[in-house]
Amino acid sequence: TIRTAHERFEQAYEPAEVGGDRDAYLITAPVRLAMDVFKDQARFRLVGHVRTTLELACGRCLEPFVWPVEMAFDLQYQPRADDEAETEREIGEGDFSAAFYEHEMIDLHQLIGEQLHLSLPMKPLCSDGCRGLCAQCGANLNRGTCECRNEWDDPRLAALRALKRES
16 A cells, blocks of 8 residues: 555565466566555556566577566556446557556556566577577577488479470
8 A cells, every 4th residue: 555655665576476478488586576656646657677587488499598677667557437448538648658457456467467578579589690490300400400401492493404404
């Protein structure tokens, strides 16, 4: 419960407490949430950061790798009006940075989950030079080469190849 106009909030959560999105990432270190909470009547402004370490799967070789997260945020929370969910209205510029809370509670686990998702790269790569997997046998090309033939003969050109061999 926030009773003053400004309060400092710091909390560490174990990975199991936060949960996360097992399809996108695995939380491997405690999640540290630190923020200043500014209260203006029923509106709140949360300014702070989330810090943890995630394990992601590389988009090329599928190997797991560590992704450190230090995500800053500046969010506005306002109470959700009971009739607001039912009515249509035009979205204003301030609506993109505003979130809503209900029953006098802000869900910090949801805030953490959103920040972790926002920190994810579009295409997670274990390194810029990742060579990925062989398209034929599936071998990890970062560990070595495979014996697969990487040339492809277009079957539509078989007749031309036959003419070339004849001449």
